Amino acid sequence: MMSLTPDQFRKVGMGGGVTPSPTPFLTPRPERRRTDSRGSDWSSNRHDRDKEVNVQVLLRCRPLTEDEQRINVPRVISCNDHRREVTVVQNVANKQVDRVFTFDKVFGPKAQQRTIYDQAIVPIVNEVLDGFNCTVFAYGQTGTGKTYTMEGGMMRNKGGDLPAEAGVIPRAVRQIFDTLEAQSADYSMKVTFLELYNEEITDLLAPEDNSRFGEDKQKKPISLMEDGKGCVVVRGLEEEAVYSANEIYTLLERGAAKRRTADTLLNKRSSRSHSVFSITVYIKETTVGDEDLIKCGKLNLVDLAGSENISRSGAREGRAREAGEINKSLLTLGRVINALVEHSAHIPYRDSKLTRILRDSLGGKTKTCIIATISPSAHSLEETLSTLDYAYRAKNIKNKPEANQKMSKTVLLKDLYLEIEKMKEDVRAARDKNGVYIPHERFSQEEAEKKARMEKIEQLENDLNLSEKQVDKYRELYLTEQEQRLDIESDLKDCKINLEKSRKELLDLQENHKAALLTLKEKEFIISKLLCSENSLIERAKELRTDLQHASEDINSLFAKLENKDKMEAENRSTVLTFGSQLDQHLKGVATMKELANTMQKKASSDLEKMDSAVSSQISATEQFLVTAVMEAKEVIEGLQNSLNEQKELLYFSARQQEEEEAARDEKQALEKIAAILATLTSNRTAMVTEASRGMKESGVQDNRILQQQMSVLQQVAADAGKEMNKYTAKMERHFMEDTFSVAESRGIMEDGLKECSKMVNDSKKQWENAKSYINKLNTSSLAEISSIVK
Numbered sequence: 037m038m039s040l041t042p043d044q045f046r047k048v049g050m051g052g053g054v055t056p057s058p059t060p061f062l063t064p065r066p067e068r069r070r071t072d073s074r075g076s077d078w079s080s081n082r083h084d085r086d087k088e089v090n091v092q093v094l095l096r097c098r099p100l101t102e103d104e105q106r107i108n109v110p111r112v113i114s115c116n117d118h119r120r121e122v123t124v125v126q127n128v129a130n131k132q133v134d135r136v137f138t139f140d141k142v143f144g145p146k147a148q149q150r151t152i153y154d155q156a157i158v159p160i161v162n163e164v165l166d167g168f169n170c171t172v173f174a175y176g177q178t179g180t181g182k183t184y185t186m187e188g189g190m191m192r193n194k195g196g197d198l199p200a201e202a203g204v205i206p207r208a209v210r211q212i213f214d215t216l217e218a219q220s221a222d223y224s225m226k227v228t229f230l231e232l233y234n235e236e237i238t239d240l241l242a243p244e245d246n247s248r249f250g251e252d253k254q255k256k257p258i259s260l261m262e263d264g265k266g267c268v269v270v271r272g273l274e275e276e277a278v279y280s281a282n283e284i285y286t287l288l289e290r291g292a293a294k295r296r297t298a299d300t301l302l303n304k305r306s307s308r309s310h311s312v313f314s315i316t317v318y319i320k321e322t323t324v325g326d327e328d329l330i331k332c333g334k335l336n337l338v339d340l341a342g343s344e345n346i347s348r349s350g351a352r353e354g355r356a357r358e359a360g361e362i363n364k365s366l367l368t369l370g371r372v373i374n375a376l377v378e379h380s381a382h383i384p385y386r387d388s389k390l391t392r393i394l395r396d397s398l399g400g401k402t403k404t405c406i407i408a409t410i411s412p413s414a415h416s417l418e419e420t421l422s423t424l425d426y427a428y429r430a431k432n433i434k435n436k437p438e439a440n441q442k443m444s445k446t447v448l449l450k451d452l453y454l455e456i457e458k459m460k461e462d463v464r465a466a467r468d469k470n471g472v473y474i475p476h477e478r479f480s481q482e483e484a485e486k487k488a489r490m491e492k493i494e495q496l497e498n499d500l501n502l503s504e505k506q507v508d509k510y511r512e513l514y515l516t517e518q519e520q521r522l523d524i525e526s527d528l529k530d531c532k533i534n535l536e537k538s539r540k541e542l543l544d545l546q547e548n549h550k551a552a553l554l555t556l557k558e559k560e561f562i563i564s565k566l567l568c569s570e571n572s573l574i575e576r577a578k579e580l581r582t583d584l585q586h587a588s589e590d591i592n593s594l595f596a597k598l599e600n601k602d603k604m605e606a607e608n609r610s611t612v613l614t615f616g617s618q619l620d621q622h623l624k625g626v627a628t629m630k631e632l633a634n635t636m637q638k639k640a641s642s643d644l645e646k647m648d649s650a651v652s653s654q655i656s657a658t659e660q661f662l663v664t665a666v667m668e669a670k671e672v673i674e675g676l677q678n679s680l681n682e683q684k685e686l687l688y689f690s691a692r693q694q695e696e697e698e699a700a701r702d703e704k705q706a707l708e709k710i711a712a713i714l715a716t717l718t719s720n721r722t723a724m725v726t727e728a729s730r731g732m733k734e735s736g737v738q739d740n741r742i743l744q745q746q747m748s749v750l751q752q753v754a755a756d757a758g759k760e761m762n763k764y765t766a767k768m769e770r771h772f773m774e775d776t777f778s779v780a781e782s783r784g785i786m787e788d789g790l791k792e793c794s795k796m797v798n799d800s801k802k803q804w805e806n807a808k809s810y811i812n813k814l815n816t817s818s819l820a821e822i823s824s825i826v827k
């Protein structure tokens with residue numbers, strides 16, 4: 037029924053044996069106003085014929101259930117409604133890996149039913165009223181809220197208003213009626229409700245066939261047929277004409293209840309059955325010409341089975357085949373989506389009834405919206421990822437929505453009259469033959485069957501009586517059990533409350549126990565620390581004792597040193613005294629030496645003076661002698677010269693002519709002889725004088741040098757002695773001062789050491805006593821506490 041055009045819809049109606057509404061365009065209202073709200077622009081369709089539209093995919097994440105909250109199930113999904121993003125937080129190899137999916141709309145756990153409807157479904161319903169076929173289907177793992185989203189908590193509350201939990205179906209019904217009423221439109225509406233389980237279609241609106249029993253009561257053979265134009269026809273599906281929203285709610289409740297009954301009777305699992313609720317709306321339009329035109333829109337609301345089998349079986353080939361046998365429809369839906377996305381030449385619609393029904397909604401002329409539902413729980417991560425992958429892929433499916441062809445009212449009426457005529461003919465033929473006309477063989481077979489059935493009925497009536505008795509018995513049993521159950525339930529409630537209390541108490545006790553353990557540990561730690569400090573104190577006391585011993589030894593040695601010092605001082609004093617006396621003696625010696633040096637100096641200087649005067653007198657005497665000698669030589673020379681002159685005159689006179697040469701020679705020789713004599717004489721005399729003066733001078737200089745040497749030696753000795761004396765005195769004084777100072781210092785140090793030692797001993801004594809008392813106190817208190825805890 038999903039992809040049916042209004043034309044085909046008629047066929048279904050006929051095939052299902054349901055009499056179509058004789059006046060399909062008349063709304064049974066007291067007042068029928070004719071308005072032309074959208075009127076003539078219908079023919080000029082405002083949607084482009086060839087415009088491709090992607091399948092709209094919405095994502096809804098349900099909140100954690102109470103059970104999940106109680107056991108603190110971790111969340112792995114975060115939704116950003118504003119950015120239309122869903123983030124899956126995964127841990128891969130101890131690393132956080134986020135996968136982000138974007139959809140057309142995202143609704144987080146806090147999203148209300150009304151918000152989802154207003155934002156996502158209202159425009160779709162408007163499209164239906166504009167003559168389009170639209171499909172909304174919910175896809176997701178079992179328990180993620182598909183039924184909650186599509187149907188909701190309750191259809192209506194007492195006042196007839198929609199409750200807050202009402203889902204897409206009741207809201208869509210309400211919107212359709214409200215809109216058409218507001219427009220005072222002439223309309224008619226039909227609904228169908230089918231269930232698909234293990235490739236078998238069940239009509240959820242079919243009245244129960246009382247001639248059938250048990251499982252058969254629910255079953256009515258419904259088959260899918262191709263109409264030769266590529267469209268699918270559901271044969272034998274009950275179509276209910278509806279005139280108010282409340283009527284639809286009643287039908288929905290009936291269908292849903294049947295579905296649930298079917299679940300229990302057939303032992304089906306809701307997660308493995310799909311339901312399709314369809315509303316077809318015919319709206320009469322007044323056209324410019326004479327003819328009235330009818331526009332037709334259809335809304336398919338599909339609640340798919342849980343998809344967990346797909347994801348699991350999809351992972352392994354072996355189980356995929358097994359799951360395919362059980363739930364072929366969902367597997368094929370996945371394959372159809374993949375084929376459409378990958379633009380495959382072959383789309384495997386024909387592989388399952390679900391994909392055949394949804395054919396026009398997936399890649400066809402229908403406008404489609406998929407609501408993918410997921411759970412935020414970490415336990416459903418695998419299925420959630422599978423749902424997200426599928427939904428994400430489905431976003432790429434393109435449909436070419438096309439408004440349904442408008443039909444003229446006369447053509448539609450003609451078709452309907454033809455249908456009525458056919459049915460009248462059937463009735464007439466049956467009446468003419470006075471009853472049911474069937475072959476004899478079949479009559480006798482049916483008679484035998486009837487007999488057998490009567491027997492069976494009798495037997496069954498007996499069984500029924502027995503069963504009724506048993507039922508009464510069981511009812512009683514049931515009632516008593518119910519009472520017991522109620523008692524047990526109240527007990528259970530009490531137990532739960534008690535359990536909760538006990539749990540809390542246990543938690544408190546555990547907390548206390550933990551705290552006690554902690555304090556115990558702390559105390560043990562403190563005790564161990566105290567023992568440590570006690571040990572260290574003992575060690576310290578021992579050290580102090582040894583220190584004290586050392587100190588007393590040091591004091592003894594200091595006293596010995598002091599004695600030595602005193603001795604040394606005494607010795608030093610005596611040494612200083614002897615040194616003083618020695619110094620005095622040395623100084624006296626030096627004074628006498630000085631005196632001696634002075635006298636010797638005086639003597640030397642007087643001797644020098646004497647020698648100087650002697651030398652000068654000698655020199656003057658020598659000079660005198662030399663003057664006299666020169667004078668005598670001069671006189672001699674004058675005398676000689678006179679004698680020579682006389683001789684010359686004599687010679688001149690005697691031997692002037694003959695012996696002139698001889699006389700000159702003799703004279704020359706004599707002169708030479710005299711000059712030599714004189715020269716020798718003079719040199720002798722000069723050498724004698726020089727010798728004498730040199731000797732005198734040398735002896736004076738030597739005497740003087742010796743004297744000076746003696747003087748300087750003496751002076752050196754005196755200076756050295758003085759220096760040594762001074763050095764020795766300074767050294768002695770320094771030694772004396774140093775010794776005195778060191779003695780005073782060591783005495784001070786010793787006194788300080790002694791004081792410190794005695795103070796330390798006192799402190800340690802006090803500490804020791806304090807520690808002892810603290811340990812005692814702690815021991816007693818912890819013993820008391822431990823005993824109280826143990827108690």
Ligand SMILES: Nc1ncnc2c1ncn2[C@@H]1O[C@H](COP(=O)(O)OP(=O)(O)OP(=O)(O)O)[C@@H](O)[C@H]1O
Binds near residue numbers: 177181184185307342
């Ligand atoms: N958004 C939601 N807010 C509050 N409760 C929710 C929501 N979605 C689902 N639930 C609750 O979670 C439970 C399971 O939801 P539901 O039956 O709709 O899941 P499902 O997907 O249809 O499961 P199945 O595939 O088995 O049919 C229900 O009790 C429902 O009320």
